[in-house]
Amino acid sequence: MTDGTTVEVVRSHLVSVAEEMRATLVRTSFNPVIYEVHDFGISIYDPRLRLVAESTGLSRFLGANDYSVRKGVEYVGVGNLHPGDVVLMNYPYWNAAHSYDATLFAPVFDDELIGFVCVRAHWMDLGAKDPGYVLDSIDMHQEGLIFPGTKVVSRGEPVHEIHELIRFNSRMPNEVLGDLHAQIAALRMGERRLVDLSVRYGRDTVAEVIDTVIEVAEASTADALAALPQGSWTAEDWLDDDGVTGDPVKMRVTVTIADGTCVVDFAGSSPAVAGPVNLPLGATIATARVAFKAITTPGEAANAGHFTALTVRAEPGTIFHAVYPAATFTQWTGTVALELIYKALAQGMPDRLPASSGGDVPGFMMVGVHPDTGKLFAVSNNEPVGWGGTPHHDGIGPANHLAQTQARMTPIEVLEARTGMFFERLEIRTDSGGAGRFRGGPGLRRDIRFVTEGEFLSVIKKTRSRPWALDGGHEPEPNQVIVFPGTDREHRVSTRRTAVSPGDRVTVLTAGGGGHGDPRDRDPAAVQDDLAEGYVSAEAAHDLYERKNPS
Known part of the structure; x- marks a missing residue:
């Protein structure tokens, strides 16, 4: 039996x-959504396709790569x-x-198969409409362009035809092929590192x-699980809409913790809709x-053992x-669904969970032709x-947002240098957080x-409800x-492509967090701190945080 020291050394090595x-990915990628935002997922598996490190x-x-690699190996065949x-x-x-999150995986051999490595990252263009x-x-x-499990490298040699297929089907071929490499x-x-580990310690x-x-996990x-409240909530x-019809989209979840298991069941959610907010099961x-x-x-590095007690249910042909x-394509359903799960759990464990954290990720992008290079640009940012x-x-x-806590904002310097946007203001949105004994951020x-001319894309799916x-x-x-604030064209949008010209303006206002507890129970010193920091206005402080009458 392997001693504890070796177990910890090998685990840490993985x-x-x-x-x-x-x-390696961050240092060599071409696309700022990878090297700046960190829109990627990296994981390692054993020969049985169990997650061992990420x-x-x-x-x-987290877990999306597991589903993809398993499906990919089934499709290609492990013997191939x-x-x-x-x-x-x-x-x-x-x-x-969605189709622009390209998952690449490779088998690892030390005479025999010892595992798999996987890298998923967002590509900026694969010829969508x-x-x-x-x-x-x-x-x-x-x-x-869709790849169901296609070799881009075979026995160490690039598959030239597939690389060329990607090149001729992308509006940004240099960036996409650069990210592929x-x-x-x-x-x-x-x-290399897994083989080194196998050679050093033995398969x-x-x-x-x-x-x-x-x-152990x-x-x-x-x-x-045994220490959590037991029950069903x-x-x-x-969602505001599906991107096509304008009709709101219902989401429903029931979370049950009992008998050492957790079941997350999305029964009662909307059937699949016309627009691109449907979520793949994985x-x-x-x-x-x-x-x-x-x-x-939350404090342990994830592996397959952390998820054996979890079951997720969603009927085929529904939005989940x-x-x-x-x-x-528009994966924002998962972002809102994460908070929906927390909303259900908060009923059973109100002392452990926060109120809603913004409800959604407010994303934006500009697409156009750069005046200095004459080439298409498409650069995005997800706001906090x-x-x-x-x-x-x-x-x-x-x-x-909670759904992407390890991601980062695209730096203003990158956005201004690589697009036709100039940023005139970036500041705290006063009075945006929900009031409470403990206020929302x-x-x-x-x-x-x-x-410059181009298109401004806004991607938000919860503007109609708080x-x-x-x-x-x-x-x-x-x-x-x-869009177009202060003009006769001013109006509010959620998920929309808007044509813009030099001099046009857009204001992005991101959501605050929900408040927890009666605002009248808030410490007056904390209210004064909020005023000093610009988190709340004097009017809001007076109207919302007036102390309860002593009894």
Whole structure:
């Protein structure tokens, strides 16, 4: 039996391999959504396709790679995988994401198969019907070139025809192929390090360590589940629309914790809709995993053992289990669903969970032709929001949404240099956080002036309803995008492509977090601090935080 020291050394080595893959990807990618925003997921598997380690990355990719790699191996066939192979997968119903989240995986051999390495990252263009981001597709075939599990490298040699197929089907071929090669470089780094580990400790020892760390994870998760309140709780919410019809889209979840298991069931949610807000099942599972990990073992590096007690259910043909040919490009459903799960859980464990944290991710992008290069650009940013107040402290903010806590904002310098946007203002959005004994964190305000022609894309799915509060707290201000402010063309949009010209302006207002507890119970000193920081106005402080009459 392997001793505890060896177990910990090998476990840490596996995690460090994933982090080294991450560093390779960040240093070699062409696309700022990868090297600045960190819109990627990196993971390592044993020969049985059990997750053994992953790097930091986009939170909602936790578990998405598991689903994709398993489907990809099933499609290609493990007997058809050889040393040096790299497989590309972006078929959304298997890939657990939309078609521009390209998943590459490679088998790793030390004489025999010892595992798999995987890198998922967002590509900026694969020939979908619109450049940049697709907001109103009605089926998969409007969402770009599809690879169901296709070798881009075979036995160490690039498959030239596939690379050329990508080149001739992308509006941004240099960037996309550059990111493809960056992902391959990260996979190669992972392969080398895993082989080094296998040679140093032996295949049998590494396999025994993996069994041990997965068993330990299962045990720690079981202990955590046993300590949680037992019961079943249901919550509902709505997306603004599906991007096509304008009709709101119902979301419903029931979370049950009992007998050492957790079941997340999306029964009662809307059937699949016309627009691209349908979520592949793998993405739904990944969303539930984020919430499950947060309430059980948030301080432990994830592996397969942390999720054996979790079951996720969604009927095929609904928004949480998209089937061919349903449109899936706008993945914001998963972001709102993560908070929906927390909303249900908060009923059973109000002392453990915060109020809503913005309710959504307010994203934007500009697409156009750069005046200096004459080439198409498409650069995006996901804005931070205010986090919800908790039973013990205020919500932080502005900060990246719970669904992507490891991601980052695109720096202003990158946005201005690579697009036609100039940023005139970036500041705290006063009075955006929900009032409470512990207030929600504030959102922000960003004012944009355009210096070239192009299209401004806004991607928000919760502007018609406010994020939720808890225990008598107040709801915060929701996300808003105002196009052409101060003109006779001024209006508010949610998910929309808007043609812009030099001199046009847009204001982005991001949501605050929900308040927790009665605002009249807030410490007066904390209210004074909020005033000094600009989180609340004097009027709001007077109207919302007037103390209860002593009894």
